[in-house]
Amino acid sequence: MTEFRKTDFQKTRARFRIPDGVIYLDGNSLGPLPIAVEERVARTLADEWGGQLIRGWNSAGWMVQPRKLGDRIARLIGAPAGSVVVGDTLSIKVYQALAAALAMRPERRVILSDSGNFPTDLYMAEGLIETLGQGHVLKVVAPEEVEAAIGEDVAVLMLTQVDYRTGRLHDMVALTAKAHAAGVVTVWDLAHSAGALPVDLAGAGADFAVGCTYKYLNGGPGAPAFIYVAPSHAETARPALSGWMGHEAPFAFDPSYRPGAGVERMRVGTPPVIALAALDAALAVWDEVDMADVRRTSIALCDLFIELVEAQCPMLELASPRDGSRRGSQVSFRHPQGYAIMQALIDRGVIGDFRAPDVLRFGFTPLYIGEAEVCGAVTILRQVMDGGLWDRPEYHKKAIVT
Amino acid sequence: MTEFRKTDFQKTRARFRIPDGVIYLDGNSLGPLPIAVEERVARTLADEWGGQLIRGWNSAGWMVQPRKLGDRIARLIGAPAGSVVVGDTLSIKVYQALAAALAMRPERRVILSDSGNFPTDLYMAEGLIETLGQGHVLKVVAPEEVEAAIGEDVAVLMLTQVDYRTGRLHDMVALTAKAHAAGVVTVWDLAHSAGALPVDLAGAGADFAVGCTYKYLNGGPGAPAFIYVAPSHAETARPALSGWMGHEAPFAFDPSYRPGAGVERMRVGTPPVIALAALDAALAVWDEVDMADVRRTSIALCDLFIELVEAQCPMLELASPRDGSRRGSQVSFRHPQGYAIMQALIDRGVIGDFRAPDVLRFGFTPLYIGEAEVCGAVTILRQVMDGGLWDRPEYHKKAIVT
Numbered sequence: 001m002t003e004f005r006k007t008d009f010q011k012t013r014a015r016f017r018i019p020d021g022v023i024y025l026d027g028n029s030l031g032p033l034p035i036a037v038e039e040r041v042a043r044t045l046a047d048e049w050g051g052q053l054i055r056g057w058n059s060a061g062w063m064v065q066p067r068k069l070g071d072r073i074a075r076l077i078g079a080p081a082g083s084v085v086v087g088d089t090l091s092i093k094v095y096q097a098l099a100a101a102l103a104m105r106p107e108r109r110v111i112l113s114d115s116g117n118f119p120t121d122l123y124m125a126e127g128l129i130e131t132l133g134q135g136h137v138l139k140v141v142a143p144e145e146v147e148a149a150i151g152e153d154v155a156v157l158m159l160t161q162v163d164y165r166t167g168r169l170h171d172m173v174a175l176t177a178k179a180h181a182a183g184v185v186t187v188w189d190l191a192h193s194a195g196a197l198p199v200d201l202a203g204a205g206a207d208f209a210v211g212c213t214y215k216y217l218n219g220g221p222g223a224p225a226f227i228y229v230a231p232s233h234a235e236t237a238r239p240a241l242s243g244w245m246g247h248e249a250p251f252a253f254d255p256s257y258r259p260g261a262g263v264e265r266m267r268v269g270t271p272p273v274i275a276l277a278a279l280d281a282a283l284a285v286w287d288e289v290d291m292a293d294v295r296r297t298s299i300a301l302c303d304l305f306i307e308l309v310e311a312q313c314p315m316l317e318l319a320s321p322r323d324g325s326r327r328g329s330q331v332s333f334r335h336p337q338g339y340a341i342m343q344a345l346i347d348r349g350v351i352g353d354f355r356a357p358d359v360l361r362f363g364f365t366p367l368y369i370g371e372a373e374v375c376g377a378v379t380i381l382r383q384v385m386d387g388g389l390w391d392r393p394e395y396h397k398k399a400i401v402t
Numbered sequence: 403m404t405e406f407r408k409t410d411f412q413k414t415r416a417r418f419r420i421p422d423g424v425i426y427l428d429g430n431s432l433g434p435l436p437i438a439v440e441e442r443v444a445r446t447l448a449d450e451w452g453g454q455l456i457r458g459w460n461s462a463g464w465m466v467q468p469r470k471l472g473d474r475i476a477r478l479i480g481a482p483a484g485s486v487v488v489g490d491t492l493s494i495k496v497y498q499a500l501a502a503a504l505a506m507r508p509e510r511r512v513i514l515s516d517s518g519n520f521p522t523d524l525y526m527a528e529g530l531i532e533t534l535g536q537g538h539v540l541k542v543v544a545p546e547e548v549e550a551a552i553g554e555d556v557a558v559l560m561l562t563q564v565d566y567r568t569g570r571l572h573d574m575v576a577l578t579a580k581a582h583a584a585g586v587v588t589v590w591d592l593a594h595s596a597g598a599l600p601v602d603l604a605g606a607g608a609d610f611a612v613g614c615t616y617k618y619l620n621g622g623p624g625a626p627a628f629i630y631v632a633p634s635h636a637e638t639a640r641p642a643l644s645g646w647m648g649h650e651a652p653f654a655f656d657p658s659y660r661p662g663a664g665v666e667r668m669r670v671g672t673p674p675v676i677a678l679a680a681l682d683a684a685l686a687v688w689d690e691v692d693m694a695d696v697r698r699t700s701i702a703l704c705d706l707f708i709e710l711v712e713a714q715c716p717m718l719e720l721a722s723p724r725d726g727s728r729r730g731s732q733v734s735f736r737h738p739q740g741y742a743i744m745q746a747l748i749d750r751g752v753i754g755d756f757r758a759p760d761v762l763r764f765g766f767t768p769l770y771i772g773e774a775e776v777c778g779a780v781t782i783l784r785q786v787m788d789g790g791l792w793d794r795p796e797y798h799k800k801a802i803v804t
Contacts (some may be wrong), residue, residue: 014573036448046419050421050440058801064802115657119657123649127642130640220676221676223468241493242523243525247521255517257525269489269491355655
């Protein structure tokens with residue numbers, strides 16, 4: 001397979017700082033530190049903030065970063081330049097996208113989602129419904145029932161493309177087409193897609209999309225989110241969170257709000273300059289990466305992991321689709337003692353994570369994970385399982401963040 | 403005066419990095435870099451993100467930072483511990499506070515604000531009104547008319563305590579009392595108050611307050627905002643932006659939202675760890691500062707600036723209250739050529755800023771500004787005015803950020 005790659009994964013791996021003795025299989029939760037981020041952030045602090053002070057908004061280009069970084073991300077998700085902007089958190093961007101989408105279907109009352117959506121998307125929808133006070137309903141079905149539930153009563157279909165627990169991948173093209181046939185507006189959450197697999201928002205005809213940058217895009221803990229608005233909606237979309245940075249002329253200090261051009265209107269408050277600098281440096285790796293290579297290699301790594309775990313740790317039950325084409329870039333297994341098993345693994349340098357009630361998650365990111373890490377992780381997993389090494393009191397003690 | 407100070411401003415000044423040749427009078431827009439931030443952020447990147455990876459949420463305390471930093475800010479604004487939380491941007495926090503406040507007065511329809519409020523507060527209110535769709539009205543009066551406009555038709559009084567253009571200071575105690583007498587809920591924006599002057603939210607009985615940390619709190623460009631909810635409302639306030647971090651148990655991944663305890667419910671998405679680390683380091687200076695000293699010295703510096711400018715640059719018209727007790731920590735002057743004059747000043751190392759249509763703003767922060775800087779700034783201002791040095795084409799060219 002290697003000979004057909006355009007991407008040199010040895011080179012990309014050298015761009016990340018992974019501690020010695022760690023096999024990092026949790027890039028689907030928090031990507032590791034790109035080495036370039038350290039120097040870039042130090043420079044942003046000392047030279048830009050420290051040296052240029054308030055002038056940095058112009059001279060260091062702080063003000064235009066949300067759009068520039070949006071363009072860099074756009075290339076990775078099949079979006080045209082000028083259709084993506086970076087800022088806030090994913091929860092906030094979900095709220096904006098959903099509010100704008102609902103406003104496009106004022107006569108409908110159903111938001112359709114699935115039980116595989118990340119909870120905050122559903123929570124934000126609940127809050128928006130209560131704020132709207134118009135009797136909207138959040139209808140949550142099983143992932144496999146989504147297609148059948150799309151109908152002309154539905155205003156918005158809001159889905160996370162890759163299930164955060166199982167890695168199950170929705171067919172964005174098919175579901176968007178079905179939604180549009182029923183007059184339904186789509187909001188896609190790409191939290192586990194962007195940087196993990198090829199996404200073609202424009203090709204799928206998606207209306208809105210949102211995502212985060214701290215997973216496969218390696219922007220750092222709590223790095224800002226992004227939002228995509230299809231160019232056909234961008235000049236009419238209503239930004240419910242109408243902050244000054246989304247104003248047509250923020251520095252005119254007009255008393256009334258006028259939405260800015262296109263996706264710029266989805267900006268809200270003052271951009272988080274230090275976090276944007278970190279993200280900018282982190283995104284540089286994608287200049288030398290072919291997303292088809294990433295996808296093909298990710299599937300191969302995941303397939304290998306499944307094969308080895310099923311052969312060596314039969315007490316773990318596969319929770320992810322076996323078919324790589326229907327899976328994101330992670331593999332999950334279920335076990336009643338999943339939490340303790342994961343703590344035992346982490347204690348031995350194999351870092352994945354746990355999702356209640358019983359899911360062990362392992363993310364595979366070819367940018368810094370290869371076959372050696374897959375084999376090494378399974379060896380340790382087997383030791384933990386065979387030796388019952390997870391059965392210690394300290395591994396059952398729950399942390400704040402699981 | 404000096405002998406009565408508890409605060410050693412020579413010592414606080416040494417904590418900031420101000421470039422040679424710069425007199426920085428724009429800390430009311432962006433505070434300068436605290437030296438400790440550089441080391442702290444570098445450590446957060448290398449040791450926490452790089453070294454601890456996903457484990458940093460627990461081991462480095464990332465998850466509890468929004469509340470811990472909230473407590474540090476609480477001390478500066480007269481709020482009890484546990485009543486303030488940090489995150490998002492000021493615009494987002496305005497939306498949350500206003501939505502929660504309006505929900506407390508479902509039978510009333512007026513949001514009262516003033517023309518001295520910062521535009522994004524008004525814009526966010528506009529957006530919320532449209533989203534609510536219940537016929538709320540944003541009533542904007544002149545600052546001096548606010549008191550008379552408070553009546554039983556008003557649901558929420560939403561004010562920025564210190565006018566961003568003129569520095570005019572509202573009487574929080576009197577207006578809150580008048581509001582409460584009429585059954586009005588109060589939302590105070592402390593953008594130009596926190597770290598600038600003593601604030602006593604609890605003493606004033608304020609219901610909600612919001613603020614930013616990149617001005618007088620020196621948290622860095624685009625640093626996160628904060629929100630205060632009076633303890634009496636904290637267990638019932640409705641978080642319109644109901645994100646997973648405000649959930650009672652974020653890592654239970656429940657399908658339905660249940661607000662967290664007290665002000666924790668005002669958290670929304672994943673906290674911005676790097677920005678919070680910068681802010682944490684920036685806030686350390688307040689451990690050795692007495693806010694009464696800051697206020698007294700700030701007024702003296704502003705008074706001196708007014709006296710010198712009026713004596714030496716009579717063509718500039720004072721736009722700020724002359725009475726220091728009715729003014730924040732800035733002084734503004736008007737001039738039809740204000741923009742060009744400010745560019746000429748900046749070009750000569752005196753950094754203030756300009757606010758349309760004609761306001762030159764100068765912020766005075768005793769933490770790093772003393773009488774020598776005041777005198778030096780006026781000397782250069784006089785040279786610019788007397789020599790007509792502002793009248794060059796390049797000083798009229800508008801930048802993105804003014």
